[in-house]
Amino acid sequence: MNGTSFQSDIRYWLRQGNTVNHLLLWNIIIFLGIKTLEVIQTFSPGNTAFAWTFEQLALHSHPGTFLIKPWGLITYMFTHVGIFHIFFNMLNLYWFGNLFRSFLGNRRILPLYLLGGIAGGVLYLLCYNLFLGSTDAVMIGASASVMCILVACATLMPNYEIGLLFLGSIRLKWLALALIVLGLVSIPQGNLGGIISHMGGALLGFFYIRILQNGTDLCKPLIWLFDAETRAESKKRQARFKPKKSPLKVVKKPDDNNQLKLDQLLDKINEKGYHSLSAEEKAWLDKVSKEN
Structure with missing residues (x-):
């Protein structure tokens, strides 16, 4: 070589x-x-x-x-x-x-x-x-x-x-x-x-x-300190943020569902191991890990 x-x-x-x-x-x-x-x-x-x-x-x-x-x-x-x-x-x-x-x-x-x-x-x-x-x-x-x-x-x-x-x-x-x-x-x-x-x-x-x-x-x-993409995403979220008319109104973020699903899959892995996940669950988990 x-x-x-x-x-x-x-x-x-x-x-x-x-x-x-x-x-x-x-x-x-x-x-x-x-x-x-x-x-x-x-x-x-x-x-x-x-x-x-x-x-x-x-x-x-x-x-x-x-x-x-x-x-x-x-x-x-x-x-x-x-x-x-x-x-x-x-x-x-x-x-x-x-x-x-x-x-x-x-x-x-x-x-x-x-x-x-x-x-x-x-x-x-x-x-x-x-x-x-x-x-x-x-x-x-x-x-x-x-x-x-x-x-x-x-x-x-x-x-x-x-x-x-x-x-x-x-x-x-x-x-x-x-x-x-x-x-x-x-x-x-x-x-x-x-x-x-x-x-x-x-x-x-x-x-x-x-x-x-x-x-x-x-x-x-x-x-946030090491990853430029994370800082850019944070700035975009801040730029898009608009206060709601009612401060008491609770708005469910789209990420909440993803977090709930992620928690459920991690619990399943803890109990039964990674191989217990279905092909669809493995693909979804792989996608989320790359996004994070």
């Missing part, structure tokens, strides 16, 4: 409009950049570019350091150094990010990724400073964001089955529960900071779906 063909494949991959692909690419680009600096440092011990870059991108637990480098709360979730760390994070992001996208639309992927990472980072900061003293520990990795998306999928469709190597088919609710339990029991021997952030991401993913099912979308402000 020549360079031109590779670039064409990348451009085609990105033009599909799949935010999961963009997140994968940025994580990989940052990883390759950091590893390049690490290799340079190996052959040139006096070079501090790798150490400096790592310090800038990581999330620092010490309050004083965090206040100087607050952007670490965002950049840490795009930063990896270990090859297996990024491999498994990106593999899970690809699987569960696309699964989430197929049910709740592309526009929610980046907002939920960021909210999950922030939730994991905030819990990490709180635990270290409240219970573990003021040592300056650092954290990197997309694990909290990926865990958030995974648990969101499991909460939305708990009985949805996926196939795992050596284990066969397993329902999402049991997979999510197993990962949470394994994280908790491995605290004494494992990566404490990473496990704490996993729990923060998992909690955000669970409550995000529960709150969404009650009619409130926590991702809505970020969707």
Whole structure:
């Protein structure tokens, strides 16, 4: 494969409009950049570019350091150094990010990724400073964001089955529960900071779906911020708005029926799984997820 063909494949991959692909690419680009600096440092011990870059991108637990480098709360979730760390994070992001996208639309992927990472980072900061003293520990990795998306999928469709190597088919609710339990029991021997952030991401993913099912979308402000079409639609709705003569008159919006139907289908998926939907219901759900 020549360079031109590779670039064409990348451009085609990105033009599909799949935010999961963009997140994968940025994580990989940052990883390759950091590893390049690490290799340079190996052959040139006096070079501090790798150490400096790592310090800038990581999330620092010490309050004083965090206040100087607050952007670490965002950049840490795009930063990896270990090859297996990024491999498994990106593999899970690809699987569960696309699964989430197929049910709740592309526009929610980046907002939920960021909210999950922030939730994991905030819990990490709180635990270290409240219970573990003021040592300056650092954290990197997309694990909290990926865990958030995974648990969101499991909460939305708990009985949805996926196939795992050596284990066969397993329902999402049991997979999510197993990962949470394994994280908790491995605290004494494992990566404490990473496990704490996993729990923060998992909690955000669970409550995000529960709150969404009650009619409130926590991702809505970020969707408006990142999506130009959403902002344009909002402006059009404001331009078309005309106050009614009677302020007491209740007008039923067309979207109310769609929301009711969506809630009913999500309940059906929760109880019986996605495969219980009819072809017509699947088509309607697919159409709504693309519109959202």
